[in-house]
Amino acid sequence: MAQLSDDCFAFGGPLMSIDDAVGIITARVSAVSETETVPLIVADGRILAGDVAAPLPLPPFTNSAVDGYAVRAADLPVGREATFAVAGRVAAGSAAAAPIVGAHAVRIFTGAPMPDGADTVFMQEDVGLADDGRVRLPAGLKPGANVRPAGEDIAAGAVALKAGLRLNPQHLAVAAAFGLPALTVRRRIRVAVFSTGDELASPGASRGPAQLYDSNRFMLMAMLKRLGCEVSDLGIFSDERAPLATSLRDVAARHDLLLTTGGVSTGEEDHVKAAVESVGSLVLWRMAIKPGRPVAMGIISGTPFIGLPGNPVASFVTFVHVVRPTVLALAGGLPEVLMPMPVRAAFSYKKKAGRREYVRVTLRKAADGSFEATKFPREGAGLLSSLIETDGLAELGEEIIKVEPGQSVGFLSYAELI
Structure with a gap:
């Protein structure tokens, strides 16, 4: 289990870019060392x-790439058709009984090993058959054609x-x-996921008039499992600071990462921040990203803790850009760089410079055949419908201050993100 110092995430500067945040995470998180051999x-x-x-x-042996006739290229006349007798037949899974004879062809099938001495194959549809059983081979085939040499692939x-x-x-x-x-x-990393707040109820339980059903927890657990994690569902912790602190310390000893959403700001009822600080350390990173309020990073007994924003869209976006690289680093995985696909914007948008923003969009095919992105019609990081009624996110870089219809923007499909 990775053991981190209490100050390994310490950062006291202005808004941190996503790239800088990911760089600090991947540089300072150690991968789990345990391995296992699996079928x-x-x-x-798995990693x-x-x-x-x-x-x-x-391939492990030189073989034919097509059904046809194997020959020695040196036997072919230059610039004119040749007629060869057929000597032998080689099917896939068997070997030629003898080396090829000069000025002869061997009937061969896709994947069959080349007879000793043969180096070129004519496709059967390019070959004519004479009445006496010989084959007519057209002129112009390059030596080595239609042959897969041993080791050609790897x-x-x-x-x-x-x-x-x-x-x-x-x-x-x-x-x-x-x-x-x-x-x-590598062994699967163990991630504990929990929610806090008396305002939440688990699906299937009775819900009070002032309560909401907990949705973020289930989204995060599903995304973690798609990354190959072993996930522990801790459920919902009540808003009691001391019991919460004790539970977090106990859970940290058995997991590689702790993950939650909400409850880590400076409000009077946000008890997670105080609970984490009482058993470890917590540094609130102010990331230059929208949607997404400060992402809480901390250490409890050497185990990383991440607190994501409470709004579901902000939680989704910051999971992709903070939790995903953290999980890969803990699991010993290579970085997986997200590569936005350029598409044409079919919307107008204004934003602040110096902040990366993600706009929920749907792709459609324009009349000229190009793909263009249309923006979800409503704003708000709490709109779960925006995650299921769109195809992905338009990534607007820090240098962009506005988008006009027809402008090229980067598109990230949900399929790539989860």
């Missing part, structure tokens, strides 16, 4: 613990999968192609 079938989404070098070349000994990869189905396909039945991965 490929359950390795999807690879070490480099995987290719134990064999891919050379033996090359690092094929790098430590820190968050494994996806493509990575598992590579491991399987090497004949590896399992991979060694």
